[in-house]
Structure formats: C-alpha cells, structure tokens
Amino acid sequence: MTNSFILLDQDARGVATVTLNRPDVHNAFNDVFIAELTQTLETVATNADVRVLLLRSEGKSFSAGADLNWMKAAINNTVEENEADAARLAGLFHRLDTMPMPTVARVQGSAFAGGLGLVVCCDISIGVKQAKFAVTEVKLGLIPAVISPYLSAAIGPGEARRFFHTAELFDAEDARRIGILHEAVDDEALDDTVEGVIQLILKNAPEANSACKSLIRALGSRVNDEIRMDTGRRIATIRATDEAQEGIGAFFEKRSPSWIREDVS
Amino acid sequence: MTADCVSVAIDKDSIATVTLDRTKALNAFDRAQVEAFNGALDGLKTEAGLRALVVRGAGKVFCAGADVRYLRDMGAGPWEENLADSQDYAGMSKRMRSLPVPVISCVQGGAYGGGIGVVAASDIVVAEKSAKFAVTEGRFGFTASIMMPYLLPRIGTRQARRWCLTSEMMSAPEASRIGLVDQVVFDGGLDDALAVIIDEILRNGPSGVRETKEAMNHLSLPPFNDATVGTSVEAFAKGRACASAQEGAASFLEKRKPAWAE
Amino acid sequence: MTSGVVLREIDRDGIGTITINRPDVRNAYNAELLVALAEAVDAFAGDEEVRVIRLRGNGSHFQAGADIKWLQANASLSPEENLAVSALTTNTMKRLNECPKPVIALVQGGCFGGGMGIVASADIVIAEQSAQFAITEARWGLVGGPILPQVIAAIGVQHTRRYALSVERFGAERAHDIGLVHQVCDDGNLDEAAAPLFELLRKAGPKALQATKALILDVTGICLSEKVADWIVEQNSQQRQGKEAAEGLASFLERRMPTWYPEDRHDG
Numbered sequence: 085m086t087n088s089f090i091l092l093d094q095d096a097r098g099v100a101t102v103t104l105n106r107p108d109v110h111n112a113f114n115d116v117f118i119a120e121l122t123q124t125l126e127t128v129a130t131n132a133d134v135r136v137l138l139l140r141s142e143g144k145s146f147s148a149g150a151d152l153n154w155m156k157a158a159i160n161n162t163v164e165e166n167e168a169d170a171a172r173l174a175g176l177f178h179r180l181d182t183m184p185m186p187t188v189a190r191v192q193g194s195a196f197a198g199g200l201g202l203v204v205c206c207d208i209s210i211g212v213k214q215a216k217f218a219v220t221e222v223k224l225g226l227i228p229a230v231i232s233p234y235l236s237a238a239i240g241p242g243e244a245r246r247f248f249h250t251a252e253l254f255d256a257e258d259a260r261r262i263g264i265l266h267e268a269v270d271d272e273a274l275d276d277t278v279e280g281v282i283q284l285i286l287k288n289a290p291e292a293n294s295a296c297k298s299l300i301r302a303l304g305s306r307v308n309d310e311i312r313m314d315t316g317r318r319i320a321t322i323r324a325t326d327e328a329q330e331g332i333g334a335f336f337e338k339r340s341p342s343w344i345r346e347d348v349s
Numbered sequence: 350m351t352a353d354c355v356s357v358a359i360d361k362d363s364i365a366t367v368t369l370d371r372t373k374a375l376n377a378f379d380r381a382q383v384e385a386f387n388g389a390l391d392g393l394k395t396e397a398g399l400r401a402l403v404v405r406g407a408g409k410v411f412c413a414g415a416d417v418r419y420l421r422d423m424g425a426g427p428w429e430e431n432l433a434d435s436q437d438y439a440g441m442s443k444r445m446r447s448l449p450v451p452v453i454s455c456v457q458g459g460a461y462g463g464g465i466g467v468v469a470a471s472d473i474v475v476a477e478k479s480a481k482f483a484v485t486e487g488r489f490g491f492t493a494s495i496m497m498p499y500l501l502p503r504i505g506t507r508q509a510r511r512w513c514l515t516s517e518m519m520s521a522p523e524a525s526r527i528g529l530v531d532q533v534v535f536d537g538g539l540d541d542a543l544a545v546i547i548d549e550i551l552r553n554g555p556s557g558v559r560e561t562k563e564a565m566n567h568l569s570l571p572p573f574n575d576a577t578v579g580t581s582v583e584a585f586a587k588g589r590a591c592a593s594a595q596e597g598a599a600s601f602l603e604k605r606k607p608a609w610a611e
Numbered sequence: 612m613t614s615g616v617v618l619r620e621i622d623r624d625g626i627g628t629i630t631i632n633r634p635d636v637r638n639a640y641n642a643e644l645l646v647a648l649a650e651a652v653d654a655f656a657g658d659e660e661v662r663v664i665r666l667r668g669n670g671s672h673f674q675a676g677a678d679i680k681w682l683q684a685n686a687s688l689s690p691e692e693n694l695a696v697s698a699l700t701t702n703t704m705k706r707l708n709e710c711p712k713p714v715i716a717l718v719q720g721g722c723f724g725g726g727m728g729i730v731a732s733a734d735i736v737i738a739e740q741s742a743q744f745a746i747t748e749a750r751w752g753l754v755g756g757p758i759l760p761q762v763i764a765a766i767g768v769q770h771t772r773r774y775a776l777s778v779e780r781f782g783a784e785r786a787h788d789i790g791l792v793h794q795v796c797d798d799g800n801l802d803e804a805a806a807p808l809f810e811l812l813r814k815a816g817p818k819a820l821q822a823t824k825a826l827i828l829d830v831t832g833i834c835l836s837e838k839v840a841d842w843i844v845e846q847n848s849q850q851r852q853g854k855e856a857a858e859g860l861a862s863f864l865e866r867r868m869p870t871w872y873p874e875d876r877h878d879g
Binding site for chain 1: 486487488489490491492493494497498501505506507508509510511513514515516517570571577580581584587588591592593594596597607609610
C-alpha cells in the first residue's frame with residue numbers, strides 16, 4: 085500500500101501535519117484513502133511527542149467527500165461488504181474526533197459531505213472566506229449518515245434540519261455562524277491564523293489539553309458505538325435503493341434524476 | 350450574613366445580590382471565599398419570597414478564577430482532602446443551578462478560569478462591552494472541569510473545544526455570539542440592563558419560574574445531576590494533582606515559563 | 612379541506628400545506644385545533660403524494676398562544692382531565708416535531724408560547740421581519756414543558772433558559788441569530804422568500820428526504836422519550852392546577868397586574 089494519498093510530517097515542536105493528497109479529485113475519499121488516513125491518524129495518536137495535529141490538504145478544495153466512482157462501485161457489493169465499508173468510514177471520523185491531542189483543520193477551500201465531516205471532527209477549524217460548503221447527499225438520493233453525529237453535534241439539530249434537507253451551498257460566513265468554522269479569514273491570512281492557533285495550544289500543558297478533550301467528550305458527546313454502527317447500516321441500505329442508484333446514475337450521465345418533474349407549475 | 354470576601358444584600362423586591370469582594374486578588378476563589386460563597390447561597394435557599402439572585406464582583410474585574418496557591422496546595426495534599434475540597438468548590442455552581450430563582454451575573458472587566466464557572470452556572474449573563482473572558486486553566490496545567498457541566502450546555506462542544514484548548518482571550522461580543530454571555534451592554538450600562546431583566550422576571554409567576562428552571566435543568570445536555578457533577582469533580586481533583594498542574598502552579602509563582610512552553 | 616380550524620391542501624409538486632385557521636383569535640390553540648393539527652400532520656405523513664409540508668397560519672399572526680376560553684374551561688377540570696390536556700399539547704408537539712417529512716414553517720406576526728413550540732418543531736423556518744417571539748408560560752404562572760424540548764433543540768438550552776425565565780420578547784433578527792429562524796424576509800414576502808427553498812427540496816430524492824429526516828431524529832436525540840414526556844405532562848398539569856396559574860388567568864381576564872408584581876411598580 086503506497087502512502088501517496090496521505091502525507092505525514094512532524095516538526096521539533098511536536099506539531100504533526102497530515103496532508104490529504106488527492107488534489108486531482110478534490111481530495112475525495114475512496115477505500116484506499118480512508119484506510120491510509122485512518123492508519124496515519126493511528127500513528128500520530130500513539131506518538132507521545134505529538135502535541136498538535138494539523139490537518140490540511142493539497143489543491144483547490146479541502147475535500148469533496150466520498151468519491152462517487154467508489155460510491156457507484158459499492159452498489160455492486162453485498163450488503164455485508166457495504167456495511168463493512170461504511171463502518172470503516174465511520175471509524176475514520178471516530179479516530180479523528182478522538183485524537184488525544186488538539187487537532188486543527190486548515191480549510192483552504194471547499195468542503196462537501198464527508199469533507200465537512202473531517203472539518204468538524206477537528207477541534208479548531210480555520211477556513212478561508214471563499215470556501216463553500218454543502219451537505220450534498222440528498223441530491224443524489226443518498227443521506228449524510230456517517231457524518232451526521234459529528235456534524236449535527238457541531239451545528240445543532242436546528243441547522244442540521246435545514247442544511248441536511250436542502251443540500252444548499254453555503255458560504256464561510258454561514259459556516260462560521262453555525263459552528264463549522266471557528267474563523268473565516270482572507271486567503272493571505274490563513275497560514276498565519278493557523279500558526280497563531282497552534283502557538284496558543286502549545287502554551288497549554290499537553291496533559292491538561294488531553295484531559296480536557298476527554299472530559300468534554302465524556303460530558304458532551306452523544307455519539308457511541310451503537311449510533312456509529314447504525315449510521316453505517318443506513319448508508320449501506322440507502323445506496324442500494326432504486327432511488328439512490330437513479331441519483332448516482334443521473335449524476336454520472338449529467339442529467340436530472342427522474343424524481344424531478346420537468347413540467348412544474 | 351456577610352463575610353469579608355462575600356457580601357449579601359436583599360432589596361425590597363426580594364432581589365438578592367451576592368458580591369465577591371476580594372479585590373486585591375481580583376476576586377479569585379480560595380478556600381475561605383468558596384466557603385463564604387456557599388454559605389451565602391445556603392442562606393438564600395431559605396429566604397422566603399426570594400425572586401432572583403444577582404452575582405457581582407467588586408472592583409475592576411468580576412472574578413479571576415481560583416487562587417493558584419490554593420489549587421496547588423489542594424492538589425499536592427492527600428487525595429481524600431483534595432476530593433472533598435473539590436466537592437465544595439463544585440458546590441458553588443451546583444447551588445446556583447439549584448436555587449429556585451433566576452441567577453443573573455453582571456460582568457465587568459473580566460471572568461477567567463473559575464470565574465467562567467460562575468458565569469456559566471448563571472441563568473442569565475450580562476457583560477460590559479470591554480469585559481474579557483478566557484478559560485485559562487490549560488495555561489497553568491489545570492483542566493477546566495467544574496465549569497464543564499454548565500459550559501457545555503451554554504456554548505456547545507464545538508466552541509468548548511476551541512476556547513478550552515487554546516485558552517485564548519475572548520471579547521464580550523464574541524462571548525455573546527457563542528452563548529457564554531446573554532447580553533452585552535456599553536461600559537457602565539450593567540445596572541440599567543439588570544433593571545430591565547429584573548422587571549421582566551418580577552412580572553412572572555414565582556412558581557412558574559421555579560418550575561421552568563427545574564424543567565431546563567432536567568432537559569439540559571449534559572443533564573444537571575449528581576453523575577454529571579461527580580464526573581467533573583473527579584476530573585478537577587485529578588487535574589490539580591497531576592504533574593502539569595504542579596509545574597504550572599510552581600512556574601506561575603516563580604514567575605517563569607512552564608516546562609512545556611519552553 | 613377548505614373549512615375548519617386547520618386546512619389542508621396538496622399541490623402538484625408534492626407540497627402539502629397545513630394552514631392554522633383561527634385568524635380572529637390570532638390562531639390561538641385549543642383542544643380542537645391541536646387534534647386537527649396532529650391529524651393533518653399524520654395524514655400528510657402517510658400520503659405518498661406529499662414530499663414536503665408547508666406550515667402556516669392565516670391572518671396577521673402565526674400562533675399567539677392558548678385560547679382564553681379554553682384556559683378558563685381547563686380551570687375547572689378534574690386532575691385526570693387536566694393531565695389529558697397536558698398530554699394532548701405535549702403529544703401534538705411531539706408528532707409535529709417527529710413528522711417523517713420535512714416541515715417548512717412560514718411565520719408572521721406573533722409567535723408566542725405554543726406557537727414557539729410549533730416553530731421549533733419545524734425543520735426550516737422563514738419569518739417576516741416584524742415577527743415577534745416569546746416563551747410566555749411563566750408570565751401566567753404556568754410552565755411550558757410541552758414546548759421546551761423542541762425549543763431547546765432549536766436554539767440551545769441556554770437561550771431557552773434565558774427567554775423562558777425572563778419571558779422577554781424578541782424579534783425576527785434575534786430569532787435568526789439564535790437559530791430559531793433560518794431566514795428573515797420582508798413583511799408580506801413569505802412565499803417569495805420560501806420559493807427557492809421549495810425548489811431545492813424539489814430536487815432532492817423524495818425517499819432520501821424521508822431517510823434524512825429519520826436520520827436526524829435518531830442521531831440528534833430530539834425525539835421525545837416516553838419517560839421525558841411523562842415528566843413534562845405531570846409537571847405541566849400540576850402547575851396549571853395551582854393557585855398561581857389561577858391568579859395568572861384572573862389577572863389577564865381582569866386586565867390587571869398579577870399580585871406577584873410589586874405594587875409600587877404598577878403603572879399609574
């Protein structure tokens with residue numbers, strides 16, 4: 085397994101940088117990507133020298149979420165294979181969400197669907213004003229199952245009810261308002277702002293920060309194994325349905341899915 | 350009932366005001382102040398016809414948190430004493446949350462560390478525009494724990510992760526944006542804003558208000574109950590006993606950088 | 612259905628419109644209205660033609676609280692009947708909140724007490740600039756348990772706590788800031804403002820929409836458990852039978868301040 089989709093670097097201060105490296109497909113995830121990213125995060129998690137994890141990506145977009153070619157191929161899998169697949173995606177978010185050290189996301193471009201999941205599973209997310217966001221799944225007849233526990237915890241049920249159903253595109257200002265981003269800055273200011281956050285974290289005791297993360301999770305998190313597994317089952321089920329197959333097929337064929345009536349009032 | 354560091358006054362409309370008054374320490378909590386605060390609130394529990402509690406801090410700053418020496422000493426001492434003291438410390442916010450009337454904090458200058466705990470456990474928070482807020486514990490190697498059951502329902506886990514892990518300074522408008530503060534007023538405007546809120550509260554049926562507060566405590570996430578408070582107490586006691594906390598306190602008192610910030 | 616306290620209509624695009632229809636009394640709710648509302652929600656939930664639900668109120672106000680005549684009648688109910696009233700309100704809010712299809716609420720004018728619960732139970736809310744909101748129950752010596760879980764889910768426990776204890780009124784912009792309202796529009800422009808939203812929903816897979824709603828309900832924990840519902844119903848019912856609630860109602864009917872408001876603050 086080559087590690088080319090995910091790059092890992094570490095500096096003398098204990099800042100580990102994980103870079104998503106599939107810029108030609110907007111850092112979309114497929115099974116290889118998911119496995120490599122999860123493995124890389126595991127490596128960082130067990131490294132006692134790491135005090136901050138910085139998650140960034142190459143290219144124009146932060147991450148467009150699930151690779152639709154991968155999603156399309158999954159339709160031919162058995163239910164068990166689908167569920168196992170979805171469970172691995174859920175495992176990725178869980179691993180990122182529970183890293184022992186503080187995590188910072190550098191959001192240099194747009195984040196959709198699963199890409200949004202990565203953003204909200206980090207502790208602090210700094211993005212650029214030009215970035216766009218969307219929970220796109222329903223447009224394809226799919227549902228944002230695996231990211232839903234993390235995204236709805238970040239933005240609250242009220243905003244989840246809106247954005248999950250409309251699949252609308254929204255901007256960095258809205259993303260900041262609802263809690264996806266902590267700050268939205270000009271392109272030129274992104275690296276300085278991220279560096280500023282890292283320096284603040286380094287002023288805090290590593291042990292204290294780690295204990296703080298655990299306490300926040302113990303008291304504030306609703307996500308548990310049962311919920312995670314259930315979200316995996318839901319996406320596995322829905323992507324095998326006629327409606328989802330029609331939605332994904334329509335996307336690849338660059339046409340409207342059949343549920344959109346053309347002769348509207 | 351008054352002690353040197355905490356005073357209590359009740360007006361003709363049965364509005365109580367508890368004022369932290371240890372200005373030379375920026376109203377930071379030590380053992381005596383914790384006891385005095387708890388004593389004041391216990392007295393108010395039996396005050397017939399009480400309609401609201403206002404919490405204020407004398408001087409320039411609302412409350413700078415907990416006294417570092419006090420935290421260090423408790424952490425360095427026997428575990429049983431550390432735990433018992435932690436329970437007393439947690440008792441302050443527990444009493445605020447259990448009091449069957451609205452608790453309103455009026456903040457000028459700043460609320461840091463444990464001062465955020467007082468703010469978070471209040472039902473309504475009014476702050477001056479120039480007031481600053483910071484969850485400073487991590488800087489000193491401590492874990493923000495006692496405040497967590499109250500902070501999380503206020504600002505949510507997304508904001509808690511940021512502000513607790515960076516310990517950065519927050520402006521009053523930002524505090525309002527994320528829900529730590531309910532209303533921001535221009536400097537000097539606390540009394541007027543408080544008067545409006547008090548008047549609204551006085552128009553409401555006292556038992557309706559009491560039942561509403563109880564419903565909120567019941568429906569909150571995390572819920573306000575012994576298990577939640579217990580988790581935070583344990584984390585607090587452990588947190589101030591650990592090596593980082595002891596180094597954090599020592600470095601602060603010795604006026605040097607802590608080892609992790611070299 | 613074109614007459615009655617709750618109207619229903621389905622259009623060609625699969626939008627089912629539920630209209631609260633008691634404009635002469637600001638759409639105040641009573642048992643009849645709650646039952647009709649729940650029935651309308653259930654009917655649309657089970658109708659394959661309906662993809663999304665539009666919820667609105669006729670007249671100048673969306674829903675301005677409980678019907679006074681009904682409150683007066685409730686004052687002489689037995690404890691069991693009282694419990695049933697609280698259960699009806701709680702269950703109606705629950706059924707609306709847990710409707711399997713997306714609900715879009717269009718709000719104008721006053722939205723108080725029960726109205727807040729209805730709005731908080733919708734998935735997407737558009738409000739006119741001049742709309743006004745308040746969690747009014749405590750002002751009358753009551754406790755608003757039946758609406759609190761939904762309001763908490765919509766705006767967070769802290770804003771709910773503040774507004775439920777003070778009973779302060781707030782406007783559409785503030786409602787937007789705290790997350791109760793998703794979009795604010797000019798007065799009179801609700802349908803125009805809602806059009807792009809319905810267009811987006813039209814493009815979504817209908818089954819995916821339902822599966823997404825089901826996902827949200829489960830993952831966010833906003834479904835009302837039986838245990839919590841029972842607690843709310845008991846508390847709500849007890850409070851309504853108390854002396855304070857009686858004084859609250861009397862003060863309203865007699866157009867005076869209640870006895871718990873200090874004498875020396877009364878106007879003139």
